[in-house]
Amino acid sequence: MDFDHPSPDPLHEFGRWFEQASQTNLPNPNAMTLALVDPDGRPSARIVLLKGINEHGAVFFTNRAGRKGVAIEANPRAALLFHWDMLDRQVRIEGEVTALPDAESDAYFATRPRASQIGAWASRQSEPVASRVELDAAVTEVEARFADQDVPRPPYWGGYRVSLESIEFWQGHRHRLHDRVVYTRDANGKWSVQRLFP
Numbered sequence: 722m723d724f725d726h727p728s729p730d731p732l733h734e735f736g737r738w739f740e741q742a743s744q745t746n747l748p749n750p751n752a753m754t755l756a757l758v759d760p761d762g763r764p765s766a767r768i769v770l771l772k773g774i775n776e777h778g779a780v781f782f783t784n785r786a787g788r789k790g791v792a793i794e795a796n797p798r799a800a801l802l803f804h805w806d807m808l809d810r811q812v813r814i815e816g817e818v819t820a821l822p823d824a825e826s827d828a829y830f831a832t833r834p835r836a837s838q839i840g841a842w843a844s845r846q847s848e849p850v851a852s853r854v855e856l857d858a859a860v861t862e863v864e865a866r867f868a869d870q871d872v873p874r875p876p877y878w879g880g881y882r883v884s885l886e887s888i889e890f891w892q893g894h895r896h897r898l899h900d901r902v903v904y905t906r907d908a909n910g911k912w913s914v915q916r917l918f919p
């Protein structure tokens with residue numbers, strides 16, 4: 722990336738970096754930290770997998786009844802962070818969170834392996850579970866419930882989209898003289914780009 726002459730379109734730059742991260746031996750180049758604010762105002766973070774990105778936002782899927790879903794309900798804003806250590810790069814995205822339409826969540830759920838679909842029903846994500854035995858018993862129960870039929874998407878499971886209000890690209894260099902540019906979008910959707918001191 723040419724930090725003195727960045728592309729006017731941050732998705733163009735993101736696409737190239739993501740492609741390069743995918744060509745490394747990183748097991749999950751699409752893993753990103755998702756930071757939210759819980760209803761009590763405290764920050765919380767966890768890793769989720771990016772499953773799509775375009776001008777409308779960055780998409781991930783989860784159990785909406787879990788802790789992150791509760792946080793999004795109360796504070797529908799998120800920060801996403803990719804760290805591609807092998808490339809000495811990070812990308813920060815910030816924006817507003819909206820639930821994906823049911824049809825899009827259904828379509829993605831249908832592509833999941835059956836065992837993952839069963840797992841989505843068996844897991845009451847973020848709630849206490851007594852033991853592995855209790856978890857296995859929940860899986861067995863769900864397998865019996867959906868024997869010989871397709872597994873439907875649980876009503877509490879689906880995608881979220883984080884709109885792209887800002888995207889920052891960071892490339893590490895020696896002596897802390899890193900390259901940074903941040904793109905921000907105005908109300909009309911037009912991007913402006915600014916280089917930052919490291």
Ligand SMILES: Cc1cc2nc3c(=O)[nH]c(=O)nc-3n(C[C@H](O)[C@H](O)[C@H](O)COP(=O)(O)O)c2cc1C
Nearest residue numbers: 749752767768769770782783784787788789790847
């Ligand atoms: C590499 C990696 C990928 C993950 N991907 C997802 C994901 O796409 N969706 C998800 O709900 N949880 C994913 N998790 C688990 C989350 O980090 C987290 O433990 C879980 O979603 C519960 O978060 P919550 O209690 O804040 O709701 C992933 C964890 C790791 C380490």
